[in-house]
Amino acid sequence: MRQCFLSCFFLWVTVATWAQVELPVRLSPEAAYPGQVVAMLPVSTKFYRSLLAFRWDGQEMTAAVLSRSEDALLFRVPSDASPGEHRVEAEFDDNQFARASLRVLVFNPGYDERTDGTDPNPRTQHGPPVEVGQNPRPLPPGSSGAHPPGGHFGIPPGVRCGELHVIDGRFTPDVVPGRKEWDGITPLTGRFSYLFIDYCPEEQRLYLLNDWCLGTGSYDASTCYNIFEFYTGGGREVWQVRIYHDTAKGTRVYRNGVDVTGDTTYFCGGAYGYGPSALCPTPHTIYEFCLKVEPGGFFLPVVGDPVQPVTTSTVRCDEEGYGLVREPLQYVLDLSRAGVQWYQYPRYIPLAEVAGLVREPNTLAGTLRDSQAVYWWAGERYPWGTPGTGVPTTPATSRCNADARVLDGTFSPGEWDGAQPARGRYSDLYAQYCNGILHVLNDWVLGTDEPDPNECYNLFEAFTANGTEHWGILVYHSKQRGIRVFLNGRDVTDDTTIVLGGAFGYGPSPRSSEPHTIYEFAIRAGEGNWWLQLCDPGPTSSCRQTQSVSPPSVKATLDELSARLEDSELLIEYRCLPGVPYTVALVDALGRAQTLQKGICQSSAVQRLRVPTASLALGVYFVVVSHSLGPFSDTVGRQAVPVLILR
Incomplete structure (x- = not known):
């Protein structure tokens, strides 16, 4: 009897020792693209034990784990993962384990499937205008996720949320002891980049890092930059942020049409960097900024960065977007005391514009x-x-x-x-x-x-x-x-x-x-x-055109364009269409353009512009006035007159 009791006792101890304990977890996001970062989050406890192994569909893949803490484990979905449901498992010390199901999505850029990341010309890089109406189709929902202020790893005791960030254009190591910058943040995954976004509600500060994996070439520092155009506060704030490669130019920030670059009430830093990252080991461009923004709805439709060059020559950019390419996806977020909730979607109104239609x-x-x-x-x-x-x-x-x-x-x-x-x-x-x-x-x-x-x-x-x-x-x-x-x-x-x-x-x-x-x-x-x-x-009966339509009133305003020499100046007189962006340029015989004036037309009255001719070489020039109806659309209402500089 005593021997039987001892045998049963040792058997019970052995079973208890080897019995596995499952930790309940959830994934954020619950559906992801190949290559996307996903957080495994404990629901009712923490990951106190050491990680022994990580498995994808039963296959050991511990190298996919990017970082972990007691509060979260971040891993990267295999780049060759097939669409559908997949099983992920994490094995910890003391016989603890966690498992969950992840749905892998097909990356679908919608109507922007032709976007060419190597084409520096913004008028051609998205292809011709798209015919949407004849055979319309629903676009699949994108990925979505959320994280608290400071990320899933939480904010260490005695540390403010903003102290987890250094605006230097890189993933800063040891921003606080034992913590790397952007640890615990699940980025939004685009076609060309990873966007890391954090919101610190106490200071109402938005931190953003654009890990632009496409930008692996050589870029002219004097002309190239990254541009963001977005809305915060549910649309009460309209922002444009340009981060230049040239440190002397730095970062330019506009809020509701006003340059606030020098106003620390709104702008708390911007920086450009070039180097590797955990998600993109090949050196590439990285952009980072900080703004004070209102909480609420955050809509980010424009992220534009330097193209991936097809040659070893240096890429040059210009202020109107040449040399940059736009990310096909668009992002809708909500900023609150709970942190960041984000969604990413393809576009029904494509970057290439809609054939036969005019965009508001x-x-x-x-x-x-x-x-x-x-x-x-x-x-x-x-x-x-x-x-x-x-x-x-x-x-x-x-x-x-x-x-x-x-x-x-x-x-x-x-x-x-x-x-x-x-x-x-x-x-x-x-x-x-x-x-x-x-x-x-x-x-x-x-x-x-x-x-x-x-x-x-x-x-x-x-x-x-x-x-x-x-x-x-x-x-x-x-x-x-x-x-x-x-x-x-x-x-x-x-x-x-x-x-x-x-x-x-x-x-x-x-x-x-x-x-x-x-x-x-x-x-x-x-x-x-x-x-x-x-x-x-537009003002036309047909909607089967291959280019965006332009109102005839634009061209009508350009009938009164003239240019003549008066003493040592070139006098230009022209009309523009109120409310429409326009450009006045001087083009030489080789096609090289010098912008003389640009902006939003304020009046239909005749405008006068005087240009000194002392710096102009002898020869024939063309004065060109043009209007544009949208980003990357062909210039419309273009009018030119010749002028001969003899001096």
Whole structure:
């Protein structure tokens, strides 16, 4: 009996010793691209024991682990991982283990699949304008994730969140004892880069590092830079940040159209670096900055950086974007006391523009809550990188008026009583939010020629519910085609619980008595921050053009362009279109251009510009005045006159 008891006791001890203990965990993000960084997070305890092994689908892959602490384990998804569900396991000392399932996504740049990261020309690098309306398709949702201030590893005791960052253009080792900068931050994964973002709510400071893996070449320090254009505070703040390779030029920061580079109230540092990183071992360009921003919605549609060169020659850039390429994905985030919540999506309105349509150069921002819509145009950003153009308009407010809602493409009686429009360059936009239903009317005054019903449509791209809902909405001029609606990768057109309808109209409006295009739609959307971009037919009946359309009024304003010599000066007289970006340049016989003046046209009156001729060589020049309707679009309304410099 005693012998049996001892044998059973030793057997129990042996089983207890070797019994494994599973630690409950979750993954952030829960779905990821090949090569993306994922955090394994303990749910009810911590990772107190030493890591022995990490496995991917049962295969040992401990080298994929980038860093770990008691609070998180960060690993990189294998670059050759196939789409679908995969099993990840972590084995710790003392027979502890953790396991979870990760869904690997197919990287899909949507309509920007032709973006060429080696082409330095912004007019050609995204390919020709894309035909979207004939055979539209839903775009798959991207990855999403979240992390607290300071990252998943937490903020060490006695340390402020901001002390975890040094703005030096690199991944700084030992920012505090035992902690590397950006440890515990899961980056947003684009086609060309990894974006590391942290938000310290006590100081309202946004920290961002762009690990631009594409930038492996030699770049002219005097001309090249990285550019960010984005919105914070739910659209109340419009930013442009340029980080130059030349330390003498440093970083330029514009907030709501004002240069705040020297204002430490907003700008707390920017730096360029060149070297390897944990995710991209080949030396490449790295950019880092810090800003004080309002919490809330954060929309980042523009990240542009130097191209990957195809030769060993040095890449040169210019202030209008030559030498840079834009990241195809766009990012929607929310900044709060909880840290950073982020989503990344492909674009329904591609970088190459939409064939036959004109883009409204403003982005609409606002909030939907309590049967009230608040919205405003959050400032123009065109042309590419033009400083000082991002100025938000006054917010418009509209309360629920559901009883008068009629989706017919007209201003039905009482439908928009008391509603204020957000006035853009080409659109007055009205919105109502009633019991979860978002009703939008786009008064598109540019469409003065009645468009072809077999070809034309209005394209909306929207984000609602703080970025969790991504919409592609097409309102066709044909009643037979009606409306197509895509939500988070699904075609929900026929789901009447989500789509109430949409309609096209043609007639006058409060903004213009001349007949023009009007579009309406209504969808069930979640509360919170919302963003909207749109493009529509131009003043033409056809929508099957291979290039973006330009209003004829642009060219009409250029009829009065002249240039003549007066004493030792060249006198240039011209007109420009109010509200439209324009450039005045002097081009020599070899095609070399010197920009004389650029900006947003303020008046249709005749403008005069005097240029000293003392520094000009003898010969024939052309004075060129041009307008641009959007980033990377072909210049429109271009007019030139010759002038002979004899002295």
